[in-house]
Structures are given as C-alpha cells and as structure tokens.
Amino acid sequence: MEALKKKILNEGEAIGTQIVKVDGFVNHQIDVRFMSEMGKEFKRRFGDIKVDKILTVESSGIAIACLTAPFFGYPQVVFAKKTSPNTLIEGSYSAEAKSFTKGTVSLVRVSKKFIEKGDRVLIIDDFLAHGEASLAMTDIIKQAGARVTGIGIVIEKLFQGGGEKLRGAGYRVESLVSISKISDGIITFSE
Amino acid sequence: MEALKKKILNEGEAIGTQIVKVDGFVNHQIDVRFMSEMGKEFKRRFGDIKVDKILTVESSGIAIACLTAPFFGYPQVVFAKKTSPNTLIEGSYSAEAKSFTKGTVSLVRVSKKFIEKGDRVLIIDDFLAHGEASLAMTDIIKQAGARVTGIGIVIEKLFQGGGEKLRGAGYRVESLVSISKISDGIITFSE
Numbered sequence: 418m419e420a421l422k423k424k425i426l427n428e429g430e431a432i433g434t435q436i437v438k439v440d441g442f443v444n445h446q447i448d449v450r451f452m453s454e455m456g457k458e459f460k461r462r463f464g465d466i467k468v469d470k471i472l473t474v475e476s477s478g479i480a481i482a483c484l485t486a487p488f489f490g491y492p493q494v495v496f497a498k499k500t501s502p503n504t505l506i507e508g509s510y511s512a513e514a515k516s517f518t519k520g521t522v523s524l525v526r527v528s529k530k531f532i533e534k535g536d537r538v539l540i541i542d543d544f545l546a547h548g549e550a551s552l553a554m555t556d557i558i559k560q561a562g563a564r565v566t567g568i569g570i571v572i573e574k575l576f577q578g579g580g581e582k583l584r585g586a587g588y589r590v591e592s593l594v595s596i597s598k599i600s601d602g603i604i605t606f607s608e
Numbered sequence: 609m610e611a612l613k614k615k616i617l618n619e620g621e622a623i624g625t626q627i628v629k630v631d632g633f634v635n636h637q638i639d640v641r642f643m644s645e646m647g648k649e650f651k652r653r654f655g656d657i658k659v660d661k662i663l664t665v666e667s668s669g670i671a672i673a674c675l676t677a678p679f680f681g682y683p684q685v686v687f688a689k690k691t692s693p694n695t696l697i698e699g700s701y702s703a704e705a706k707s708f709t710k711g712t713v714s715l716v717r718v719s720k721k722f723i724e725k726g727d728r729v730l731i732i733d734d735f736l737a738h739g740e741a742s743l744a745m746t747d748i749i750k751q752a753g754a755r756v757t758g759i760g761i762v763i764e765k766l767f768q769g770g771g772e773k774l775r776g777a778g779y780r781v782e783s784l785v786s787i788s789k790i791s792d793g794i795i796t797f798s799e
Contacts (some may be wrong), residue, residue, distance in 0.1 A: 430777040440721075441721070445686065445687065445718075445722065446685070447673075447674060447687070447720075448684060449682055449684075449685055450677075450682040452674070453678075475666070476667040476670060476687065476689075477669055479638075479667060480670055480671075480674045482638075483638060483640050483643070483674055486640040487640065487641075487644075493639060493640075494638040494671070495637045495638070496636065496638070498636065527690040528631065528636055528637075529635075530631075531632075
C-alpha cells in the first residue's frame with residue numbers, strides 16, 4: 418500500500434534495528450480517516466472471504482479492527498485481553514504470548530461467549546513481528562473450534578520471522594506493508 | 609438514547625449494586641455498527657462545538673472514540689496509556705487514576721506531541737463511574753494548555769458521583785444513558 422509506505426516514511430521513526438515507531442497515526446494517536454483506507458485495502462486484498470468475526474488484541478489492534486469491520490459487512494469485533502500469566506479466568510480461552518520488545522509474557526484471553534464453533538474469524542492487528550500475538554489468537558480460535566480465514570496486518574517486520582511461522586502453518590497473511598530492514602534510521606520496504 | 613437502553617436491558621447484565629456488564633457490545637466484543645450510531649448521537653448532542661482532538665483512555669474507550677471521529681470531521685483520536693504509577697516517561701503528560709473496580713491506581717499518560725496548546729479536546733469514554741479516568745484526562749488537557757470542549761460518555765452510573773464532580777467543575781458532560789440504580793439484577797435508568 419503505497420500511501421502507507423509514504424506515511425511511515427514521513428511520520429514514522431526508525432529506532433535501532435528492530436523498531437519502527439508509528440505512534441502518530443497507529444498506536445497512540447490514531448488517524449481514523451487513514452485507518453479507514455487501510456480497512457478498505459484489507460477488503461480489497463481478502464476479496465470475498467466470509468468473515469463472521471474479526472479478532473484482535475488490545476490495545477493497539479482495536480482501532481484498525483473496528484475500522485476494517487464496515488468493509489466486511491460489520492461482523493462483530495472481539496478484542497483479546499491481556500492479563501498476567503497466573504490469572505485464571507473461568508469461561509475464557511487463553512494462550513501465552515511473549516513480548517520481545519517488553520521482555521514479558523502475557524496471557525491473551527477471550528471469553529468463550531464470543532467465539533463459537535464454526536465461526537470464520539479474520540485476525541487483524543497493527544504489527545506482525547515475532548508472531549506471538551497472532552499465534553496466540555490462532556490458538557484461541559482453534560480451541561473454540563472456529564476457523565482462521567485470514568490474518569491482516571498493517572506493518573509486517575519480515576526480519577523478525579512471525580510471518581514465516583504463520584505462512585508456514587498454512588495461514589493466509591496479508592500485510593499492507595512489509596519492512597525488510599531497519600538500519601541507521603532508514604526503513605527499507607520489501608517491495 | 610432509547611436504542612442503547614434497550615440493548616443494555618437485552619444484552620447487558622447487572623452484577624451486584626455497582627456493575628453493569630456490557631462486554632457483548634462495548635468492551636470485549638464490539639458491535640461496530642451500533643457504536644457508529646452512538647458516535648452519531650454524540651454529534652447530535654454536542655451540535656457544532658469545534659473539536660481538534662478526541663481523547664480517550666485505553667482499552668475500552670478506543671472503539672467508541674474512533675467511531676465517533678467521523679461525525680466530527682475526523683479529528684485525530686488520541687488514547688491515553690495506562691502505566692504503573694512509578695513509571696516516569698519523558699515527554700509525557702500524566703495524571704493518576706484510581707480504579708474502584710480493580711482497587712488499583714494507574715498513571716494515565718499522553719505524549720506531549722499529541723495535545724497542543726489551544727487544542728479543543730472532546731473526551732470520549734465508555735463508562736463514567738467515579739470519574740477518575742475523565743478527571744485524569746481533564747488534568748492532562750490542562751497541563752497541555754489545551755481546552756476541554758466536552759465529555760461524551762456511553763454509560764453514566766449516576767450513583768457513583770463522577771458526573772457530579774465533572775459537572776461541578778464546569779465541564780459539559782453528555783451521557784447517552786444514565787443509570788440511577790442497579791439492584792437485584794434490575795437496571796434503573798434515570799429518565
């Protein structure tokens with residue numbers, strides 16, 4: 418998505434070799450109009466797949482998930498909650514997700530009420546790095562007896578391997594932009 | 609908002625005397641189509657006030673803030689982040705907010721980049737209970753030299769006093785529904 422590459426280059430910030438900061442329009446301040454364009458682009462990429470639910474994870478996935486829903490005919494959006502790994506919550510599916518940036522492990526959980534057997538679930542998230550959050554969501558969807566119809570990502574960092582894991586496991590991953598390298602303040606896109 | 613009262617009665621759950629659970633359409637699963645209607649209603653209530661920024665707090669305010677933005681001409685949405693009270697983060701405004709439900713105190717913070725002097729800020733949140741989150745946001749807006757033009761709330765629990773504090777401080781608060789009592793599984797609206 419060319420407009421997103423431009424916006425990242427103009428407004429984003431490369432930090433070290435691992436981080437691209439987009440807090441000006443994605444995950445602290447949100448450019449709702451632009452995010453709606455991203456939602457429309459997910460629809461274009463995924464075409465006519467059927468979606469009963471959109472699943473994301475708090476907090477930074479919520480905006481893009483909600484702004485994608487209208488283009489898929491307003492499926493319900495569910496956001497997985499992050500809790501400490503020793504919190505057992507009845508009536509929930511849960512899976513562990515490591516955060517490489519923060520050096521922590523959290524438990525990602527979804528109430529059993531909100532994903533049903535047979536549901537066709539589209540996962541939407543802002544970043545795909547090591548794939549921990551997406552993998553935790555696929556795990557939860559499997560626990561529910563539901564099906565992952567696709568994984569839509571705003572920014573994939575190819576060099577952190579999450580996409581490889583997910584595609585290797587047979588999931589269809591669509592990333593609006595893919596970054597192959599971050600170095601000396603320069604962001605290199607893969608295509 | 610009659611449609612919201614109905615939805616709360618049909619899909620919500622009264623717990624004890626303090627809690628109304630709306631995780632089926634507000635703060636775990638999100639009914640995006642219905643939330644857009646709520647966004648439109650905020651616009652109707654606030655009329656032609658000028659809004660440069662919408663401010664909310666993670667996680668459950670993000671959806672309603674984003675779905676309200678289109679009706680005000682797409683101002684940027686900023687969500688305050690919650691961190692532990694001993695985290696000092698440079699370049700941020702912060703204020704303390706107690707959570708009466710969780711019995712914790714968190715620090716609510718916003719990067720200085722995203723609220724500027726003179727900004728007219730509309731606060732949007734899902735719940736108004738004791739008013740701690742909204743008060744923390746008004747504090748941050750003042751620190752930035754910006755102005756609160758209004759506070760839009762999905763569900764106000766009148767008996768927890770937050771609305772009284774905010775209105776007493778001179779803020780214009782618009783709640784889509786106001787609950788005066790929760791008792792024996794019965795939710796009583798104020799009007």
